[in-house]
Amino acid sequence: xxxxxxxxxxxxxxxxxxxxxxxxxxxxxxxxxxxxxxxxxxxxxxxxxxxxxxxxxxxxxxxxxxxxxxxxxxxxxxxxxxxxxxxxxxxxxxxxxxxxxxxxxxxxxxxxxxxxxxxxxxxxxxxxxxxxxxxxxxxxxxxxxxxxxxxxxxxxxxxxxxxxxxxxxxxxxxxxxxxxxxxxxxxxxxxxxxxxxxxxxxxxxxxxxxxxxxxxxxxxxxxxxxxxxxxxxxxxxxxxxxxxxxxxxxxxxxxxxxxxxxxxxxxxxxxxxxxxxxxxxxxxxxxxxxxxxxxxxxxxxxxxxxxxxxxxxxxxxxxxxxxxxxxxxxxxxxxxxxxxxxxxxxxxxxxxxxxxxxxxxxxxxxxxxxxxxxxxxxxxxxxxxxxxxxxxxxxxxxxxxxxxxxxxxxxxxxxxxxxxxxxxxxxxxxxxxxxxxxxxxxxxxxxxxxxxxxxxxxxxxxxxxxxxxxxxxxxxxxxxxxxxxxxxxxxxxxxxxxxxxxxxxxxxxxxxxxxxxxxxxxxxxxxxxxxxxxxxxxxxxxxxxxxxxxxxxxxxxxxxxxxxxxxxxxxxxxxxxxxxxxxxxxxx
Amino acid sequence: xxxxxxxxxxxxxxxxxxxxxxxxxxxxxxxxxxxxxxxxxxxxxxxxxxxxxxxxxxxxxxxxxxxxxxxxxxxxxxxxxxxxxxxxxxxxxxxxxxxxxxxxxxxxxxxxxxxxxxxxxxxxxxxxxxxxxxxxxxxxxxxxxxxxxxxxxxxxxxxxxxxxxxxxxxxxxxxxxxxxxxxxxxxxxxxxxxxxxxxxxxxxxxxxxxxxxxxxxxxxxxxxxxxxxxxxxxxxxxxxxxxxxxxxxxxxxxxxxxxxxxxxxxxxxxxxxxxxxxxxxxxxxxxxxxxxxxxxxxxxxxxxxxxxxxxxxxxxxxxxxxxxxxxxxxxxxxxxxxxxxxxxxxxxxxxxxxxxxxxxxxxxxxxxxxxxxxxxxxxxxxxxx
Numbered sequence: 022x023x024x025x026x027x028x029x030x031x032x033x034x035x036x037x038x039x040x041x042x043x044x045x046x047x048x049x050x051x052x053x054x055x056x057x058x059x060x061x062x063x064x065x066x067x068x069x070x071x072x073x074x075x076x077x078x079x080x081x082x083x084x085x086x087x088x089x090x091x092x093x094x095x096x097x098x099x100x101x102x103x104x105x106x107x108x109x110x111x112x113x114x115x116x117x118x119x120x121x122x123x124x125x126x127x128x129x130x131x132x133x134x135x136x137x138x139x140x141x142x143x144x145x146x147x148x149x150x151x152x153x154x155x156x157x158x159x160x161x162x163x164x165x166x167x168x169x170x171x172x173x174x175x176x177x178x179x180x181x182x183x184x185x186x187x188x189x190x191x192x193x194x195x196x197x198x199x200x201x202x203x204x205x206x207x208x209x210x211x212x213x214x215x216x217x218x219x220x221x222x223x224x225x226x227x228x229x230x231x232x233x234x235x236x237x238x239x240x241x242x243x244x245x246x247x248x249x250x251x252x253x254x255x256x257x258x259x260x261x262x263x264x265x266x267x268x269x270x271x272x273x274x275x276x277x278x279x280x281x282x283x284x285x286x287x288x289x290x291x292x293x294x295x296x297x298x299x300x301x302x303x304x305x306x307x308x309x310x311x312x313x314x315x316x317x318x319x320x321x322x323x324x325x326x327x328x329x330x331x332x333x334x335x336x337x338x339x340x341x342x343x344x345x346x347x348x349x350x351x352x353x354x355x356x357x358x359x360x361x362x363x364x365x366x367x368x369x370x371x372x373x374x375x376x377x378x379x380x381x382x383x384x385x386x387x388x389x390x391x392x393x394x395x396x397x398x399x400x401x402x403x404x405x406x407x408x409x410x411x412x413x414x415x416x417x418x419x420x421x422x423x424x425x426x427x428x429x430x431x432x433x434x435x436x437x438x439x440x441x442x443x444x445x446x447x448x449x450x451x452x453x454x455x456x457x458x459x460x461x462x463x464x465x466x467x468x469x470x471x472x473x474x475x476x477x478x479x480x481x482x483x484x485x486x487x488x489x490x491x492x493x494x495x496x497x498x499x500x501x502x503x504x505x506x507x508x509x510x511x512x513x514x515x516x517x518x519x520x521x522x523x524x525x526x527x528x529x530x531x532x533x534x535x536x537x538x539x540x541x542x543x544x545x546x547x548x549x550x551x552x553x554x555x556x557x558x559x560x561x562x563x564x565x566x567x568x569x570x571x572x573x574x575x576x577x578x579x580x581x582x583x584x585x586x587x588x589x590x591x592x593x594x595x596x597x598x599x600x601x602x603x604x605x606x607x608x609x
Numbered sequence: 610x611x612x613x614x615x616x617x618x619x620x621x622x623x624x625x626x627x628x629x630x631x632x633x634x635x636x637x638x639x640x641x642x643x644x645x646x647x648x649x650x651x652x653x654x655x656x657x658x659x660x661x662x663x664x665x666x667x668x669x670x671x672x673x674x675x676x677x678x679x680x681x682x683x684x685x686x687x688x689x690x691x692x693x694x695x696x697x698x699x700x701x702x703x704x705x706x707x708x709x710x711x712x713x714x715x716x717x718x719x720x721x722x723x724x725x726x727x728x729x730x731x732x733x734x735x736x737x738x739x740x741x742x743x744x745x746x747x748x749x750x751x752x753x754x755x756x757x758x759x760x761x762x763x764x765x766x767x768x769x770x771x772x773x774x775x776x777x778x779x780x781x782x783x784x785x786x787x788x789x790x791x792x793x794x795x796x797x798x799x800x801x802x803x804x805x806x807x808x809x810x811x812x813x814x815x816x817x818x819x820x821x822x823x824x825x826x827x828x829x830x831x832x833x834x835x836x837x838x839x840x841x842x843x844x845x846x847x848x849x850x851x852x853x854x855x856x857x858x859x860x861x862x863x864x865x866x867x868x869x870x871x872x873x874x875x876x877x878x879x880x881x882x883x884x885x886x887x888x889x890x891x892x893x894x895x896x897x898x899x900x901x902x903x904x905x906x907x908x909x910x911x912x913x914x915x916x917x918x919x920x921x922x923x924x925x926x927x928x929x930x931x932x933x934x935x936x937x938x939x940x941x942x943x944x945x946x947x948x949x950x951x952x953x954x955x956x957x958x959x960x961x962x963x964x965x966x967x968x969x970x971x972x973x974x975x976x977x978x979x980x981x982x983x984x985x986x987x988x989x990x991x992x993x994x
Contacts, residue, residue: 207714210683214681214704215733216733
């Protein structure tokens, strides 16, 4: 063997040039900082300025308005109720996922992810059909109990909760299941062999070990629920008005940007307070980093390193456990999981028959079938324009998210920057998930208003790109983390340049993650209503805005047809992604 | 809750005889366990006596772990029964069986300290905290875990320490039977050997009844009173270690426990327990072997002999009669012995093990002609089936 020195050290030279440790790092942050500054920081400063434009006068107006104070309190209560429901139902569903056979687990996971990927407008519309006076539930009740047997499920708290839980439950189930699936089944067996029954095992082994996942999911549900707009507006009644709706009213009815900004500041303040409180126990950026290390880190922070605690309530809990253990919990969980799986699917399924109705009203099941609503929607130039706008805006938003996210993902995974810097960058990149959309929309509206950017398609796409960025970043980073760096080193040692290595080795191997990230980023824009409504005009109006207007004017089956078409786009994307996966698998 | 089902707690003195050694404590009766269409365990029956160390030995997928998990109550047998002290426990849930289980990866609760882990079964049995603490300390001392580690989390312990905690946790409630599923598999070789001896001494001292699962034949030989060698969900042979090694009932057992040389032969003549045989396809005859295990009707068999039982003759003595001519292929020095690979009858590779100071082999090299011989009773004829 010759003693020729290596031309480069394997540790450093093998990284693609665009993410080289030192020079590339600031460079990869530039687009990210620019985007964040333009569509997150500047808008926030703008609406905060409006909130304090007249000193504290708008604030005393706010405090003098019982309706607004009530709205804030009500919003907190509704968010708490939603969270409580999601915790209980989420444990049932995640438990069913844990107990299920691999095949059933795949089905249940698909059922929880599918609504996650579909437009909230579509799903809300589905609930309007199901819960309505002429919906399947009420028609069935009347069939069984006579004409007076109907119940009011829509435009009240029941309808609101149904819709909110349907939207939020996946946000609780997924982080919980990510943690629960890491708990080795052997631990349950060990607990049983040591004399604990099923209930005791759940309480003492599964529950404490899944607290980090449940806390992460619970906090996400709570803060997201605080900013809900579409669901209370379409499914709730007069007594269920939430802060987002109040902000919207100030904007559209009273055209009072100051009052809207005050309310937005209150809402944002509530969210940040909850996040800050929670961060004491669990670093929020770890919500997205669901690897074992993060979970362990979180667990340590959640549970601390307590000394042995003497158990004094052993007897009482044992008796309770024994009493509870009489129920067939495994069966209850599995059945509950199945019911919830149907619950996830129901509003998506129901729009299909409604879109095929021959009538002009919502009646389930439809009395006659026709394609008239599809004909009408497809032939209508305003729907056509909205669809084209959505596709164009979505594509631009995805491209922006890609251009900003890819270098960032490489830099965060590969470069040797400190964990603290990484943590801050991650927090900044994912903060758009925690900020209520109506607050973001108000900020962007007021900022674009000042800068004369309203109606600008590129400006809209940039704002929506910030929503897609966290998803793209998380998914690509996960893919990069799984990537074996030795493959790049092998390529370099065989004579390929950094650029060639990136093109021939790295990108093909992480392309699955990249495609998934792009799909998520696109869907974030494609389904986004509030920012689009605030900053688009007649010419740049997107599909969700048009649907929203349609839903507020008249709930007609035309919307079901649009929903089906919109669902089709989503499913097409998911199917294309599955196709990418399959081709990948065929490679040796 | 049915407290009677959980065994009463008694501090073991370690001295009291727990009854005669012949008392059957655990019985598996005609047990079959299936996963869908796959039969993991097939009509298996065996009995384990009080104080006995019984090992299920076999390659992966032979059904040994399924058997253990069925005894523990984590698998429901498709047919058959599990009897514990004369009582049918086949349908009892695991928490009502009172069997201690040591799992392969230990399954220590990561959110509890060492003490909390060990006290867990006592809490489940409503033992008051003073007694539980004392009892947990005693057991941890028994397994020789340093007291400074009592309040640490399992993740901070080494593999060997985790193993000790897992053992302590499974023993602390004085279970009727201790079930161990490859408890040493994750440890390195040296530590494994140390723990094997400690485990054996502990078991002998406490007279614990143990059912142990392993795929490591050496471990099985070191630890067990009796070994059941399993293949495809059935027993090939159940016997004490020495008997298994010296008198394997078939080729699978002979091969699984230690190394063995094999030669297909035709039986020419039987005389009591000895037979004269001839290698199949060879003209010469006159090889001798024990036919104790060979059914009398069989005319062809497999001659099996351990490498250390083969004698090797070199030089002039290699031309003599008796035994079998062979050619040396390779000689390897392994510290405490020499391993000589030879080829006999141009076809079969036989390994011979000799002491390194064996004079005659000093000159051996690849290609040297030798003669292999053996005492007739050291070579065994086994059924080809």
